Amino acid sequence: MEISAMIRFLGLSKGTGPRTGSRFFGRTLVAAACAASLAFVACSQKGGKTSKTVVPTNPDDPGTGVKKVVTKLDSLVANNKGKGVVTGYLTGEGKSLAAGILGKLAVNAAGERRLLTKTEIPLSGATVLIFNSLKPTTAADTTLKTDSLGNYTAILPEGQYFGFAVYLDLETFQLVTTSIPNLNPKADSVVKMDTATAIEDVTAPTVVGVFDAASANSDGIFLVGTVPDKNAKISVNFSEPMNRDSYKGVILGRIDTANTSTSMVLADTVKGVTVSWSGDSKMMTLAVASLTTGAQYGLILPTTLKDLAKNPLEKEYKATFVTAAAADLDKVDFQVSSTFPADKDRSSRSRIPA
Secondary structure, three states: OOOHHHHHHHOOOOOOOOOOOHHHHHHHHHHHHHHHHHHHHHEEEEEOOOOOOOOOOOOOOOOOOOOOOOHHHHHHHHHHOOOOEEEEEEEEEEEEOOOOOOEEEEEOOOOOOEEEOEEEEEEEOOOEEEEHHHHHHHHOOEEEEEOOOEEEEEEEOOOOOEEEEEEEOOOEEEEEEEEEEEEOOOOOOOEOOOEEEEEEOOOOOOEEEOOOOOOOOOOOEEOOOOOEEEEEEEEEEOOOOOHHHHHHHHOEEEEEEOOOOOOOOEEOOOOEEEEEEEOOOOEEEEEEOOOOOOEEEEEOOOOOOOOOOOOOOOOOOEEEEEOHHHHHHHOOEEOOOOOOOOOOOOOOOOOEEE
């Protein structure tokens, strides 16, 4: 609309009577606004056509003029080429009672489940441990803390990982835990995990298997099958994820066969034993380069072994086995009786003559 036409529309041309009252005042304001708008358009016109200036703010599509929002996660991906970013949210129980009868279902690192009875809150300052699921490891690949909002972010090579969160509840002075499985970062991308909710764990862990022995006898001793004298690997399976640093009290040694008592007594201890763990921290493997052929060995698993919530083993466990020449064992046919763990992250084969 041209300015002269606008004036005629509003009744402001010459020859009209005096304008008073609220109606006149409203028209005057409209006229002023329209005049300012038309003046702006007139300044932007070239050859009778409106010209639009587009500022290319999106480098991937410079013709759109759409501003590209770059988040902190985008920046992490851009600055860590070839790696993936995994982020998630950790919660726990607060002080006040939860509204309603049924609260959220929570699971601790031991796999125990219960409904929350108090309000769900973010856990700030919790420790998150991330381990490689595809190979035996000793230490965590990454250890980090949650921020003030309960968020965690990890930069990892593409692969498969298993995580655990541990938090000290200052109200109860108990450690609350939860597992964060299936951490599978993709190169140059962001993977957002489901919310993990930590609860207390007061259950003592147990030993559920040693090498090919799936249970202990009445004396609490696992009677293990024959073990090779060279490059032996003895696996110990636990009922729940363990604190990896607590393995240091484990003892492997030759049994004193001259001892006449019913208890297992070691004549010496084996040196040079290395320890590694499965990705879910439920299986500990003792590797020994060389053992004496034909000797009887004993393994002591003390109560200093603890789970992630610092609960010790319910009791001391023991295992015993005899060694044989590795070359002779290789000649014996065997079959796979079981695999561990069930999620197929990795397996441990048990040798049983076919």
